[in-house]
Amino acid sequence: MRYLPLTPDDRRAMLARIGAPDIDALFRDVPPEAVVPLSAFDLPETQGELEVDRALSKLAARNIAAGSVPSFCGAGAYKHHVPSAVDHLIQRSEFLTAYTPYQPEIAQGTLQVLFEFQTQVALLTGMESANASLYDGSTATAEAVLMAQRLTRRGKAILSGGLHPHYAETVETVASLSGEVARAAVMPGSAEDIAALIDGDTACVVVQSPDVFGLIRNLRPIAEAAHAKGALLIAVVTEAVSLGLLESPGAQGADIVACEGQSIGNGLNFGGPYVGLFAAREKFLRQMPGRLCGETVDAAGKRGFVLTLSTREQHIRREKATSNVCTNSGLCALAFAIHLSLLGEEGLTRLARLNHARASALADRLARVPGVELMTPAFFNEFTLKLSKPAAPVVDALAVRGVLGGVPASRLMPHEAVAKNLLIVAATETNTDEDFAAFETALAEVLT
Amino acid sequence: MSMNNQGRPSQPGSAQDNELPTISGDRGLDLEARLIFEIGRGGVTGVDLPDVKVAEARLGGLRRKDAIGLPGLSEPEVIRHYVRLSRQNYAIDAGLYPLGSCTMKHNPRLNEKMARLPGFGDLHPLAPRAATQGALTLISELMTWLTTLTGMPAVAMSPKAGAHGELCGLLAIRAAVAARGEKRDRILVPESAHGTNPATAAFAGFTVDEVPAKPDGRVDAAALKAKLGPDVAAIMLTNPNTCGLFEGEVIGIAKAVHAAGAYFYCDGANFNAIAGRVRPGDLGIDAMHINLHKTFSTPHGGGGPGAGPVVLSDRLAAYAPLPLLVSDANGFRLIEDRDELPKGAKPFGRMCAFHGQMGMFVRALSYMLSHGRDGVRQASEDAVLSANYILASLKDVMSAPFGDGPCMHEALFDDTFLEGSGITTLDFAKAMIDEGYHPMTMYFPLVVHGAMLIEPTESESKESLDRFIAVLRGLAEEAKAGKRKRFDGAPRYAPRRRLDETAAARKPVLRWKPDPLPQAAE
Numbered sequence: 001m002r003y004l005p006l007t008p009d010d011r012r013a014m015l016a017r018i019g020a021p022d023i024d025a026l027f028r029d030v031p032p033e034a035v036v037p038l039s040a041f042d043l044p045e046t047q048g049e050l051e052v053d054r055a056l057s058k059l060a061a062r063n064i065a066a067g068s069v070p071s072f073c074g075a076g077a078y079k080h081h082v083p084s085a086v087d088h089l090i091q092r093s094e095f096l097t098a099y100t101p102y103q104p105e106i107a108q109g110t111l112q113v114l115f116e117f118q119t120q121v122a123l124l125t126g127m128e129s130a131n132a133s134l135y136d137g138s139t140a141t142a143e144a145v146l147m148a149q150r151l152t153r154r155g156k157a158i159l160s161g162g163l164h165p166h167y168a169e170t171v172e173t174v175a176s177l178s179g180e181v182a183r184a185a186v187m188p189g190s191a192e193d194i195a196a197l198i199d200g201d202t203a204c205v206v207v208q209s210p211d212v213f214g215l216i217r218n219l220r221p222i223a224e225a226a227h228a229k230g231a232l233l234i235a236v237v238t239e240a241v242s243l244g245l246l247e248s249p250g251a252q253g254a255d256i257v258a259c260e261g262q263s264i265g266n267g268l269n270f271g272g273p274y275v276g277l278f279a280a281r282e283k284f285l286r287q288m289p290g291r292l293c294g295e296t297v298d299a300a301g302k303r304g305f306v307l308t309l310s311t312r313e314q315h316i317r318r319e320k321a322t323s324n325v326c327t328n329s330g331l332c333a334l335a336f337a338i339h340l341s342l343l344g345e346e347g348l349t350r351l352a353r354l355n356h357a358r359a360s361a362l363a364d365r366l367a368r369v370p371g372v373e374l375m376t377p378a379f380f381n382e383f384t385l386k387l388s389k390p391a392a393p394v395v396d397a398l399a400v401r402g403v404l405g406g407v408p409a410s411r412l413m414p415h416e417a418v419a420k421n422l423l424i425v426a427a428t429e430t431n432t433d434e435d436f437a438a439f440e441t442a443l444a445e446v447l448t
Numbered sequence: 449m450s451m452n453n454q455g456r457p458s459q460p461g462s463a464q465d466n467e468l469p470t471i472s473g474d475r476g477l478d479l480e481a482r483l484i485f486e487i488g489r490g491g492v493t494g495v496d497l498p499d500v501k502v503a504e505a506r507l508g509g510l511r512r513k514d515a516i517g518l519p520g521l522s523e524p525e526v527i528r529h530y531v532r533l534s535r536q537n538y539a540i541d542a543g544l545y546p547l548g549s550c551t552m553k554h555n556p557r558l559n560e561k562m563a564r565l566p567g568f569g570d571l572h573p574l575a576p577r578a579a580t581q582g583a584l585t586l587i588s589e590l591m592t593w594l595t596t597l598t599g600m601p602a603v604a605m606s607p608k609a610g611a612h613g614e615l616c617g618l619l620a621i622r623a624a625v626a627a628r629g630e631k632r633d634r635i636l637v638p639e640s641a642h643g644t645n646p647a648t649a650a651f652a653g654f655t656v657d658e659v660p661a662k663p664d665g666r667v668d669a670a671a672l673k674a675k676l677g678p679d680v681a682a683i684m685l686t687n688p689n690t691c692g693l694f695e696g697e698v699i700g701i702a703k704a705v706h707a708a709g710a711y712f713y714c715d716g717a718n719f720n721a722i723a724g725r726v727r728p729g730d731l732g733i734d735a736m737h738i739n740l741h742k743t744f745s746t747p748h749g750g751g752g753p754g755a756g757p758v759v760l761s762d763r764l765a766a767y768a769p770l771p772l773l774v775s776d777a778n779g780f781r782l783i784e785d786r787d788e789l790p791k792g793a794k795p796f797g798r799m800c801a802f803h804g805q806m807g808m809f810v811r812a813l814s815y816m817l818s819h820g821r822d823g824v825r826q827a828s829e830d831a832v833l834s835a836n837y838i839l840a841s842l843k844d845v846m847s848a849p850f851g852d853g854p855c856m857h858e859a860l861f862d863d864t865f866l867e868g869s870g871i872t873t874l875d876f877a878k879a880m881i882d883e884g885y886h887p888m889t890m891y892f893p894l895v896v897h898g899a900m901l902i903e904p905t906e907s908e909s910k911e912s913l914d915r916f917i918a919v920l921r922g923l924a925e926e927a928k929a930g931k932r933k934r935f936d937g938a939p940r941y942a943p944r945r946r947l948d949e950t951a952a953a954r955k956p957v958l959r960w961k962p963d964p965l966p967q968a969a970e
Contacts, residue, residue, distance in 0.1 A: 271802025331749025
């Protein structure tokens, strides 16, 4: 087996040094009734690279890659162009095959990346502090709610109806153990009066902008209403590129920001791995979940970086830790950091404007199709259409015509009657005018 | 090995040479990288994009007014920056990385290539069902491998890492307890457990009750059984445990746990020692997460991403979280909503958006198909053989608290052999850095003093193990002889000397900020 360097002679020599007659002797602590023969496993035998490549390539070919057809799916995961340099750099052995930087003297590469990543995330979200990443946007949102419950010593979390339903369900799974989770009504294309729901037991309100229907939400009045009642505002962003064009959640008064970073540097990957961006006000630092990287000096006075404030974390605090998170999204955070370094201020703002311009052009085009109504008055690169027919079969019919025409809202919220005919459509810099034409033509066909 | 010095004017690398500071601050191939914020500037970018104008009309009056503050760099500058940074990292590709309990084994590059096939890497999670049949088939095949290797009937695929898998398992247990109309709030956790175990139990709303270890490094089964009662929801046991030992009483423990109406959660972090030889399902386990980045070698990436699928027994399978993968005449399908549940399914909720770490699933299945069942078993055996080889080769000069019998995939030492030398486990570890090795796991598990946990994995040749053993013997002998020179102030030859972690925590600087005052001109 090509990955195993020991030869039969090596194994014999090693057993001799150990003083064991055979390999079974090393497993002598396992109860005999629990040892099974190889034949107990109904699985194939070892295969060469060529055979494995062939088998998996065959499976991959049965999927429709976003880049192979006109594709307009978003709703929390976005197709963007990732510069070639990103994937080259993240495959450097020293990044790819290193562990969590527990020995900082020989992990300064990873640590400096994390320090720069934390700075990038803080700048982008308009917050003072950011951590070294969480699993993804949805789990970052759940951690934000738990943090708000700890900070306010209150139990109730109010979730906007525009929060991505998968995010809302993820929050409910964990935050309902420590408190109560209430979801506001779903009002596609408009802002619910979430301020009216905030009371003296409210730990936090969770508002996504742009929301799951693509609508840009004004967080300022919600922040003011929350703060007036002693509650915190958690802002959720699922499209990180939007932060290049829109006012940051921090500038609008958010206390904690949970953001999906996939859009920058990371591929679609059928839903993971992605990278959760987590930022907060500095005064909340000691209640932050996850790893933090800090600047320090070495014994010779040189600047260096270490993981710090680990007394919040599971390996020190055990059951009193702020979170159980251990492994997070290091390599995806690196991809994010490299892509954002390549973009810089000018690149990101141009990319964000381009996304908005493309989506705006597509919205105008599709709104001309009979049986289509644009529901979203203000959006970044994603909007919602109300169709004359249920959206789910329309999407299937579009797929038959070679167009991945967005996400039917009913897939995310099957119990909302209002969602039935709604189609969530995203357009990015990767979509061409030919893509738009194909979508428009196919949609017109399907709706007549 | 001796060096042929003919033709050399002087011995290289004398201490004096090393102390001569360079003008640049770099030293040969030892290149420093300033922060991107210190080298970036305005008016430059590494991505060419058209400069389109946008109307305000559709931005809800929320267009960004202030600059973000990101530095601008061209592509060559970005490449140089990250290449320089990469060279300050140790990596398994560069050398033996014996971090106990972390399993730093070889990461086959085929797996990287497979994960990047457009059909996987560029597949949208909410693409229509017909566009994703290959991906769903792959997940189904991986589920078959995981359930077959573990001898368990079901598996939840969405947890994003080991700790997330622990949470998934405990939430399934919570749901099962509630479904029986019972109230059980206590979880028993051995004191040798990884920190995520008690943290997860608390996170899932349980109270944690620690179970002591016996002098032989195993959990005290009698103490554990004595703690069982009507308020105990589960035990969380790592097997093989964090001392690198198999818990031989596991079947009896499982029976007692079940008799008390509780569930058996197994931390599967060390499954790589037994995969292909022992099925956790045969041991009476109800739930176990599998760190795909450990046993099945998806790269650690400097701290993730991981993936933590959880295998479940018949007692817990019904409570697996959404989404569920099912098949019918039209192929595979994800059930994402409670109204469509198959008979008997009672999911406790959802762990995350979408359906788990697909990129890791592809890599793990690629690893499994390459190894086959025979290769998986051989890998476990080689990992155990290599750890025992290290244990046998070092226990006379270092101190192995449980060294009388064989270990599993990792060899545990304590700091008894350093007694009286004034040298600590930390000093010993840092001296290993100067010798070109990543240190072993230090000060964990907590049940022995000054722990050094060495996990060589199956990826090392005998020659590599022999070199490593020779270096550790050399260090141990010098330490015991009171020769402190290599230990005081180590490391000397790393990109940094010892870093001041206390100062970092006392006044945290967690991000770069521009200098508050403009630089005065000289």
